[in-house]
Amino acid sequence: MIHPRRTSKALAAIALAWVTALAAAPAAPAADRPAATVGQAAAEPSAPAPVRYLWAGASVFDFSLDDGATTRTGYYQSMSPPPVIVRPRDLDSGTDVQNTVTSDGSVTTVAQTHRASGEAARFTLPKGQVYRASTGWSVVVGGAENNGPLRVWRPSALLPVANAIEGNQVTGIPSGAYVYRVQPGGSVHYMAVAYSYQGVRTVGLIDLATYAFKAYGTDVDPSTQIRFDDQWFATDEGPNHTLHAVRVGSASGTAPTGLGDGGAHRLLAVVGDRLLLGDPEPDSGEPPSVVAVSAVDHTRRSVLTSAQNSVAVAQDGTALAAAEDDAGVWWVYHLVPGGDQGLTASSSWILTPQESP
Numbered sequence: 001m002i003h004p005r006r007t008s009k010a011l012a013a014i015a016l017a018w019v020t021a022l023a024a025a026p027a028a029p030a031a032d033r034p035a036a037t038v039g040q041a042a043a044e045p046s047a048p049a050p051v052r053y054l055w056a057g058a059s060v061f062d063f064s065l066d067d068g069a070t071t072r073t074g075y076y077q078s079m080s081p082p083p084v085i086v087r088p089r090d091l092d093s094g095t096d097v098q099n100t101v102t103s104d105g106s107v108t109t110v111a112q113t114h115r116a117s118g119e120a121a122r123f124t125l126p127k128g129q130v131y132r133a134s135t136g137w138s139v140v141v142g143g144a145e146n147n148g149p150l151r152v153w154r155p156s157a158l159l160p161v162a163n164a165i166e167g168n169q170v171t172g173i174p175s176g177a178y179v180y181r182v183q184p185g186g187s188v189h190y191m192a193v194a195y196s197y198q199g200v201r202t203v204g205l206i207d208l209a210t211y212a213f214k215a216y217g218t219d220v221d222p223s224t225q226i227r228f229d230d231q232w233f234a235t236d237e238g239p240n241h242t243l244h245a246v247r248v249g250s251a252s253g254t255a256p257t258g259l260g261d262g263g264a265h266r267l268l269a270v271v272g273d274r275l276l277l278g279d280p281e282p283d284s285g286e287p288p289s290v291v292a293v294s295a296v297d298h299t300r301r302s303v304l305t306s307a308q309n310s311v312a313v314a315q316d317g318t319a320l321a322a323a324e325d326d327a328g329v330w331w332v333y334h335l336v337p338g339g340d341q342g343l344t345a346s347s348s349w350i351l352t353p354q355e356s357p
Contacts, residue, residue, distance in 0.1 A: 048330050048351035051322045053312030058095040059116040061312065061320055063332070065351075074349035076334050086114045088121060088155045091209060094136020094188040095316040101131050110139050112155065121155035126167075129153075132179075135315055136188030138208045140170075146179050150193070152211050170206055172213035174198075180222060186229035186270060186317040190248065194220065205233060205248065216246050217256055229270045229317040232295045236267030243267060243275060245295040259298050265291055268311040269319040272337025276319060279309040290321050290335075292343050303345055304333060311335075322351060 054062040054071060061074050086093040093114070100111045108125040125131060129141040129151065139153045153167040173179070174197045181194035181203075190205040193213060203226060204215040216233045225236035233256075234245040241262030246254055264284030265277035275293040280286035290304040290311065307323035314320065319335040325347065332349040 048322070050308055051310060051332065051351070053310060053320060055098055056312045056314035056318075056320055057098060057115050058314065058316040060096075061314065061332075063312075074332055077346060077348050086117055086119050086158070088112075088137040088158065091136060091138070091188050094138070095314075097136050097188075097315075099134040099139065101134070110134070110153075112137065119158050121158050123153070123155050125153065132182035133184050133191060135184040135191060135208075138188065138191070140182050140191050140206070141167075142179060142182070147176075149173070149175070150179060150182070150206070152191075152206070152208055168211040170211050170213055172215075181226075183226060184315075185227060186313045186315065186319070188315050189230055190228065192226050192228055192233075194222070194224075194226070203235070214252070216250075217244070225267050227267050227270045227275070227313070229272070231273055232270050232275075234267060234270050234275050234295065236262060241266055241277075243293065245270075245275060247295075257295070259293055259295065262293075265289075269313045269335075270295075271317060271319050271335050271343060274337070274343045276303070276311055276321075276335065278307060278311055278321070290323070292341075294342060301341065303335065303343060320348075321345075 049065040052064045052068055054064060054068065062071050063074060064071055096114050096116045098113050098115055102109050106127065108131055110123055110125065112121045125141055128143065130144055132140045132142050134140065137154045140150055141153060142148055142150045150170040150173065151167045152170060173195060177195040177197040179193060179195040183192040185192055189208055191208060192203070192205055194201065194203045200218055201220050201222065202215050203217045203220050204213055205228065206213050217235060220235065221237060227234050228248065231248055232245050233248055234243065236243055243259040243262055244256035245259055246256040259275065262277050264280040264286040266279045267275055268278045269276040273295045275295060277291040277293060278289065280288065288307050288309050289302060290307050291300055292303050293300050304321055304323035307321055312320040317337065320332055321335060322330060322332050324330050330351040331347040332351060333345045334348040336344050336346065338344055
């Protein structure tokens, strides 16, 4: 159980794709058969292969239907394009940044691409620094074997060649702590960290603007699932998938609120103030679906039925899930905070039989 802490061209091409997609395939009520997204044939009812989400940003998402052998790119509908003015020092502009990490011997290089604008940056990590995770423009590194202090690095300029980087050491994590998890989520402002120190396991978030770590729970099992966005930090513990949530930015010592058990369903994402559950235990007999639990009033409702098991978290705090509509057409749905019930699901990309392997 969790306890409170005790102590130019690319842009024009993508913009045209948005406009064309919106004109050709508007979101439709569940009872109406939707039109096909531009570039795709009209879909006949057919269950697609399981979707494997490879990356999700604010303008596009990459996915595969053959376990990663082939990468496809999908576009969102019913949304505004992300900002086109991008700067590494502007964390908000990083919601559409994709990080690619390569290693050549002892040299690790991070290449960053802003998918909507095509702007790029590239830098090499200092010797002795090990890549742990990234979100937006921010790259978190540490020492070998999960020891040594964590640091946050960002490029100093938008350059397609290696350039100087600006980094800062994370504060608030005890010296000598064993950091066993560094995990991105639905945010470019925070990064989750779990560490063990003097026999106590602690979980929390690094504020990527101030480089300060803040704890949101202690005595947490290493297998605990962590999900978060800019508003809420949530966990899923134990065989019953016991849920807890605490508002990001809460005063130190604030106890996470218990939200009951997820039952057969696992915590997959946090979108706004909703915890998204899905991927039921295989032996539960529960059909795949996506359920939303409110972190505010604890109410639950079904969001998507006849859904696939996986849910992807986008860096802008939204999420993606594949499900069948009432007409038997399979879509990738874009799950966005807001609306009368706190979460809206917009059909965004048709999964046609032609896309199945």
